[in-house]
Amino acid sequence: MRTKIIIISAITLVVVAMSVWMGQIAYSWLPPQASAEAVLIDNLFSLLTAIGTFIFLGVTGAIIYNIIVHRAGRYDTSDGPPIEGNIKLEIIWTAIPLVLVFIIATLSYQTYDKMDLHGPTEIAHLPHMMPSAYADTGLSSEATTNIEVDSKQWAWVFHYPDKNVTSTELHLPVDQRVHLTMRSQDVIHGFYIPAFRVKQDIIPPKTVDFEFTPIKIGRYRLRDSQYSGTYFAAMQTDVVVENSEDYDRWLNQAKRQKPTPAPNQAASEYAQREQKDAIAIWDTVVPAPSPMVNYHP
Amino acid sequence: MTTLSNPQKITKETPPKWRKYFSFSLDHKVIGIQYLVTSFFFFLLAGIFAMIMRGELITPEPDLLDRTVYNALFTMHGTIMLFGWTFPVLTGLSNYLVPLMIGAKDMAFPRLNAAAFWMIPVVGILLAISFLVPGGPSQSGWWAYPPVSLQNPTGNLINGQFLWLLAVALSGVSSIMGAVNFVTTIVRMRAPGMTWFKTPAFVWTVLAAQLIQLYGLPALTAGAVMLLCDLTFGTAFFDPVQGGNPVLYQHFFWFYSHPAVYVIILPAFGIFSEIFPVYARKPLFGYRVVAVSSVVITGLSGIVWVHHMFASGTPGWMRMLFMATTMLISVPTGIKVFAWVATIWGGKLRLDTPMLFALGGLVNFVFAGITGIMLASTPIDIHVNNTYFVVGHFHYVLYGSMVFATYAAIYHWFPKMTGKMYYEGLGKLHFYLSFIGTALNFLPMHPVGLMGMPRRVASYDPEFTFWNVLASIGGFILGISVIPFLLNMVSSWISGKPAGNNPWRAIGLEWLVASPPEEENFEETPIVISEPYGYGKKEPLTQNMG
Ligand code: HEM
Ligand SMILES: [Cu+2]
Ligand SMILES: [Cu+2]
Numbered sequence: 129m130r131t132k133i134i135i136i137s138a139i140t141l142v143v144v145a146m147s148v149w150m151g152q153i154a155y156s157w158l159p160p161q162a163s164a165e166a167v168l169i170d171n172l173f174s175l176l177t178a179i180g181t182f183i184f185l186g187v188t189g190a191i192i193y194n195i196i197v198h199r200a201g202r203y204d205t206s207d208g209p210p211i212e213g214n215i216k217l218e219i220i221w222t223a224i225p226l227v228l229v230f231i232i233a234t235l236s237y238q239t240y241d242k243m244d245l246h247g248p249t250e251i252a253h254l255p256h257m258m259p260s261a262y263a264d265t266g267l268s269s270e271a272t273t274n275i276e277v278d279s280k281q282w283a284w285v286f287h288y289p290d291k292n293v294t295s296t297e298l299h300l301p302v303d304q305r306v307h308l309t310m311r312s313q314d315v316i317h318g319f320y321i322p323a324f325r326v327k328q329d330i331i332p333p334k335t336v337d338f339e340f341t342p343i344k345i346g347r348y349r350l351r352d353s354q355y356s357g358t359y360f361a362a363m364q365t366d367v368v369v370e371n372s373e374d375y376d377r378w379l380n381q382a383k384r385q386k387p388t389p390a391p392n393q394a395a396s397e398y399a400q401r402e403q404k405d406a407i408a409i410w411d412t413v414v415p416a417p418s419p420m421v422n423y424h425p
Numbered sequence: 426m427t428t429l430s431n432p433q434k435i436t437k438e439t440p441p442k443w444r445k446y447f448s449f450s451l452d453h454k455v456i457g458i459q460y461l462v463t464s465f466f467f468f469l470l471a472g473i474f475a476m477i478m479r480g481e482l483i484t485p486e487p488d489l490l491d492r493t494v495y496n497a498l499f500t501m502h503g504t505i506m507l508f509g510w511t512f513p514v515l516t517g518l519s520n521y522l523v524p525l526m527i528g529a530k531d532m533a534f535p536r537l538n539a540a541a542f543w544m545i546p547v548v549g550i551l552l553a554i555s556f557l558v559p560g561g562p563s564q565s566g567w568w569a570y571p572p573v574s575l576q577n578p579t580g581n582l583i584n585g586q587f588l589w590l591l592a593v594a595l596s597g598v599s600s601i602m603g604a605v606n607f608v609t610t611i612v613r614m615r616a617p618g619m620t621w622f623k624t625p626a627f628v629w630t631v632l633a634a635q636l637i638q639l640y641g642l643p644a645l646t647a648g649a650v651m652l653l654c655d656l657t658f659g660t661a662f663f664d665p666v667q668g669g670n671p672v673l674y675q676h677f678f679w680f681y682s683h684p685a686v687y688v689i690i691l692p693a694f695g696i697f698s699e700i701f702p703v704y705a706r707k708p709l710f711g712y713r714v715v716a717v718s719s720v721v722i723t724g725l726s727g728i729v730w731v732h733h734m735f736a737s738g739t740p741g742w743m744r745m746l747f748m749a750t751t752m753l754i755s756v757p758t759g760i761k762v763f764a765w766v767a768t769i770w771g772g773k774l775r776l777d778t779p780m781l782f783a784l785g786g787l788v789n790f791v792f793a794g795i796t797g798i799m800l801a802s803t804p805i806d807i808h809v810n811n812t813y814f815v816v817g818h819f820h821y822v823l824y825g826s827m828v829f830a831t832y833a834a835i836y837h838w839f840p841k842m843t844g845k846m847y848y849e850g851l852g853k854l855h856f857y858l859s860f861i862g863t864a865l866n867f868l869p870m871h872p873v874g875l876m877g878m879p880r881r882v883a884s885y886d887p888e889f890t891f892w893n894v895l896a897s898i899g900g901f902i903l904g905i906s907v908i909p910f911l912l913n914m915v916s917s918w919i920s921g922k923p924a925g926n927n928p929w930r931a932i933g934l935e936w937l938v939a940s941p942p943e944e945e946n947f948e949e950t951p952i953v954i955s956e957p958y959g960y961g962k963k964e965p966l967t968q969n970m971g
Binding site for chain 2: 158168169172173180183184190191199200204205206208209210211213217218221222224225226229232233236240243245248314315316318320322323326328331332333349351353355356357358359360361362401410411412414
């Protein structure tokens with residue numbers, strides 16, 4: 129009995145250690161943490177990975193143990209012990225998932241509340257219970273940058289109303305909360321920046337508000353996340369997070385430029401397609417004309 | 426013995442065995458096998474589409490297929506896998522097994538049963554025709570979200586999307602007919618003495634799953650009909666240009682299509698519950714709780730659908746509400762997993778092919794459940810929603826668990842269905858290829874999704890190449906894995922060793938009759954006197970048989 133307890137405790141310790149370790153590794157599976165929201169989400173993900181690893185190792189460990197130890201011999205046709213149930217055990221393992229789920233749901237709620245994404249608020253708004261993400265970082269929780277996002281098949285266009293600048297590349301000042309007003313001209317598009325961990329569908333004909341705070345200077349990728357037709361995969365662009373001087377410089381420079389048609393992958397692929405007569409090509413919606421913008425890469 | 430002298434006799438003679446499978450038979454066993462074989466044909470077809478897609482995804486550029494073709498392929502892959510494979514194959518298994526397991530001579534409505542089956546080939550024909558109409562098949566994904574699904578670049582009245590909607594609606598009608606039949610059969614036709622807590626766990630799960638079909642399918646069908654009206658007759662339920670609301674469609678769609686995942690996984694749970702006791706030679710641990718938790722899942726599954734719309738037009742309070750209900754489902758599910766592990770615990774394990782598939786399916790399901798909880802957590806879902814992480818998650822459920830359970834069931838009941846034994850070596854080869862292929866194909870989808878690769882893309886950024894190459898190799902292994910399976914089934918059926926009535930020494934009414942069973946199943950209606958799964962106990966199952 130004594131040795132059995134020691135062995136079980138040792139195994140449990142190893143499994144706990146491995147779970148904690150996986151929880152730490154989990155951060156490395158994710159893109160750079162380029163927004164205040166990303167930090168919150170990653171912490172939650174790390175915790176769930178640790179819990180998940182523990183459960184997975186526990187269950188598969190039990191199965192493998194039995195496969196090794198309790199195989200029937202070749203000519204053994206006897207039965208196992210006819211144990212049909214155990215009320216105490218069954219109550220315990222109903223309680224364990226209940227408690228776990230309660231904890232995970234509470235933490236998820238707190239994380240979501242702190243993110244304060246805005247997003248669609250029709251019908252009713254969730255009252256705020258937690259200080260938002262910016263309380264911890266010392267950043268202002270008031271959005272200072274307002275940008276209009278225009279999506280269409282298949283291009284992103286960003287409009288900076290203060291300076292009346294348009295661009296197909298999204299520039300953002302670091303450490304400032306941004307407020308996006310997003311619209312779609314045709315179908316549902318999904319605004320998604322993996323490095324920021326934020327995503328929001330843009331549903332026509334509504335205007336969708338969205339907020340987040342970039343915290344790391346760099347160049348990231350904005351992708352369409354909601355399937356939007358033929359050239360969906362090509363509906364991508366860059367997001368440039370820079371310090372306020374660089375940001376202002378870029379904005380002023382762009383303002384001086386005359387609008388020109390931006391290069392557009394959907395449009396150019398479509399043009400080529402009209403020329404080649406391959407066999408298996410089916411009809412497609414014609415891409416919207418290349419957007420006219422002050423700035424494009 | 427000349428046949429000429431007795432022409433009357435000739436017409437009465439039963440047709441050659443194989444021919445009955447091509448007839449409008451009313452025998453639930455024939456219909457069951459018709460479903461199984463037809464659905465397997467769809468499985469192979471949709472699998473070929475999947476391998477072509479994985480071929481495209483070996484490199485980042487869209488170089489193998491035109492984007493329109495890729496989009497049509499993933500649309501048809503998903504559609505055919507769900508409406509041509511998962512539902513029909515499980516209906517087929519249930520059709521074959523339920524009457525035998527409950528001691529009935531047939532389903533409650535044999536004619537309805539046959540009619541429901543014969544709609545499935547029609548669904549297949551409709552989808553096949555859609556490849557031939559100008560403009561090609563639907564390219565809007567198996568969700569068919571408007572406004573994308575309302576865009577009709579061909580301008581034709583008969584187009585791929587139109588045929589797709591007809592096919593889905595027809596498949597829904599067929600499933601509703603099936604559900605009425607199953608529910609009636611299970612509620613009304615159990616043998617004398619078979620109280621609810623003497624009914625096998627598989628039958629419980631079929632009942633739970635079919636109840637979902639009854640309450641869920643009307644919503645899907647209504648959504649499909651409204652979309653068809655928008656597409657074809659200019660109504661504006663969902664078209665934003667004319668004042669419609671595209672999110673409304675998402676509610677109709679997921680109100681059915683989330684519960685549908687339990688229509689798929691519940692019978693798989695039932696199969697696990699049948700197989701573990703036989704190959705561990707122990708009673709199903711906590712049988713009553715396992716049985717009742719199926720019905721609890723049916724109830725909860727109706728109030729979680731918005732977790733598919735966390736990043737859609739869903740306000741915060743609704744996101745939080747549905748996060749909570751979704752997470753609750755893991756409680757009855759967890760109970761089942763624990764019960765299976767306890768059933769195996771300390772048993773006399775025999776690792777025949779059905780047991781291998783059941784164990785592999787259980788391990789895969791545990792993995793899928795863990796990523797499922799992550800998806801249920803709204804903040805995490807906001808990052809990984811519509812990325813390959815989700816694709817990895819549901820393929821672990823659908824391939825790793827449901828397909829594995831289906832294979833387990835086919836191997837386990839093959840001797841009963843055909844009277845022949847399958848070849849164990851080929852079966853094991855099939856299992857190992859499937860298990861390795863599943864891991865290699867679907868595991869890499871999780872990291873690449875976390876990195877931010879969206880689903881449904883024909884091309885991707887070069888940073889995602891490594892994981893995609895691995896996944897494609899896994900996909901091809903899965904393609905190869907069906908070869909030993911097909912070889913095994915065909916050759917064993919023709920020339921396998923006779924199996925006897927109960928080669929596994931299993932307990933259950935279906936094992937008390939001949940293999941294959943006579944037309945009317947039971948010469949004498951069995952009278953059930955004990956709970957199922959009496960392994961290790963010496964009590965008989967019935968009073969008058971075996
Ligand atoms: C039981 C069998 C299950 C099946 C057959 C299944 C199947 C699926 C499918 C097909 C999707 C993808 C929908 C899409 O196309 O985006 C999905 C997503 C999802 N699943 Fe499961 N699932 C199962 C279990 C679970 C469990 C146990 C949970 C959580 C407790 C869960 C939570 C989710 C969530 C939250 C999503 C939405 C993810 C998203 O769209 O971002 N699933 N599942
Ligand atoms: Cu888009
Ligand atoms: Cu769901």
